[in-house]
Amino acid sequence: MKKSVKALGMVMTAILITMVAIIPAPISTHAQPNNIEAKSAILVDAETGQILYEKEADLALPPASMTKMMTEYLVLEAIENGDISWDTTTTISDYAYWLSSDNAFSGIGLRQNKEYTVEELYTAMAVNSDNATTVALAELVAGSEGEFVKMMNQKAQEMGLPEAEFVNSTGLGNSDLGEYYPEGTSADADNYLSARSAALLAYHLINDYPQALDYSSITEAKLDKESFTNWNWMLPGMPGQLAPFGYEGLDGMKTGWTDEAGYCFTGTAERNNRRLISVVMRTDSEEARFEETRKLLDYGFNQTKTAEIYPADYQKKDDSTLEVNKGKEQSVEIATDQAIRGVVPSGEEKPYEIEFTLDKSKLNEDGELTAPLKKGEAVGTAQIKYTGEELFGYITEDIGQDANVQLVTQDSVEKANWFTLTFRAIGDFFSDVFGGIADWFKGLF
Known part of the structure; x- marks a missing residue:
């Protein structure tokens, strides 16, 4: 009987060892994401400014409509300074009207016989990445897009944006603008940002003017009875076939695309009171820029945390x-x-x-x-x-x-009184004297 029990125990032990051996070991997800399919990318913690991931983050590339983040910043700064307000109105110049009539430029079709509020123009810029409304805002703030470009580059210097160069307010190539390219720039010039500078620009925009997120998170809007949908498919609550791209907590920031730039995206999301900022540049497709962003944000939220260190x-x-x-x-x-x-x-x-x-x-x-x-x-x-x-x-x-x-x-x-200081000085004097005598005697032996 004892032999049978012992044999049964040995069999059970062998089975258990075999089962443990065939159970796959848990895959560690701690490692940095190494399969980000973008020419350049970065992931930043928005509270501390610490970089969680980077891939060729200092490579200067055309940012396409991510350029508009600087336009947004300067418009919000002008509002804060009292130069304009959300209710300030402006008309549409020939340049802006020309842009608005071309669907290739995300044109809504603005009217020149109407005054538009800053809030209407800003919403169209933030949600639809509309180029005409962007130019209208630049002209309102600075008088001309050429002068606005000077403001953009000055602000880039103040922010310390590495590898940043702005030649227009929209992110289009100047070659797309024909006779309307901004004064002070060249006809074939393009904007340039690195992933690092795009993330830093977003960092300043979010921290200095958090109301920017109220507009970048709008999924659908309307202007002149023309409806448009946000190009940022990762916003929660996107309509129809875009809904599966939604990402919990994501509320910005800016997409971009041109032939030269490829598909770009500066994203930001907040979960459990923690915000991350991601940038991917020159991805292969419209879908890919969001898929790669998801990888970055998942890594940041799942494999890192912000904590009190000391x-x-x-x-x-x-x-x-x-x-x-x-x-x-x-x-x-x-x-x-x-x-x-x-x-x-x-x-x-x-x-x-x-x-x-x-x-x-x-x-x-x-x-x-x-x-x-x-x-x-x-x-x-x-x-x-x-x-x-x-x-x-x-x-x-x-x-x-x-x-x-x-x-x-x-x-x-x-401060001690004179008596205390004098007494200490006397004490220090005798201490030095006796210390010297003691050292002298020690030297004799």
Whole structure:
């Protein structure tokens, strides 16, 4: 009987081992997406500005209608500055009218005997990628498209957009514009952006003017009784056969296509209070630009998270105090004034180190602070350094610097009175004398 039980146990064990062996091991999805079928691409965390993925992200390419993100920014800036309002009206120039009459230019068919509001024109630009309404807005803001192009390039410099060059407000090639190409540009010129600069432009647009998303997320709109559908098929709630492309949380930003540029898309989505920005440039088809964007966003949301890396009031063990000169107290504690957040890839528990950098202008030649000091006084900065393998730094050095937090004093320190300072000086003198004598005697033996 015992032999039978033992034999049965051995058989069951063998079966279990065999079953475990044939069960496929779980596939790790932690690795970076390596099959993004686009000439250039990038994925950015919109809160921290950290790059989660990049592929030839600095390659300057024609961005087609993604150019309009800069036009949107400047229109929204003009509204904020009070130069125009959503209700400001304007008429349609011969140039804009010519564009609007051509279906190849996403023309709606504007009328020259009518005044259009800024909001009507902006909606058509954001939703239908309409070129005529884009030009009408550029002319309204700057007086002419040529002057508007100067504003675009100036703003690109202010934003630090790498490899950015604007020659018109729409993203069409100047060769498409015939006699209407903007003054100050050449007849065969084209706009250029890298994926990095497109993502950075979207980053500024979203963070500076979040209302832009209210318009980029509109699925269908109408102007002059002409209905149009957003070219961004990934918006949730798209009609009919476009519905399967919908992506949860996606609310922008801008598609683009020309023969030279291919199919491009700057996308952004928010889930669980976290926003990502993606760019794909020169994909093979209209569908492909959304399929590749989905891969990027899925990776970002599923395999990375934004978390608190170090809390507010954090102190480093060996750098928690600073000596204070001429103070009632001779030292003061320092700590971070706020929490530091960063992106954490899946499987990396502690991929950061923290560095404290003291403000040398606040220290004397002995490395001491000088009283009096206020509680919460800034004496330096703290920054995190990524030590893992999955991230690619910040989209710009400035944004990386903005991620730093201040080191501040944890208490106030009043200046000591003359008696205390004198007593300390006497004490320091005798301490130095006795220390010197002790060293002399040690040298004798």
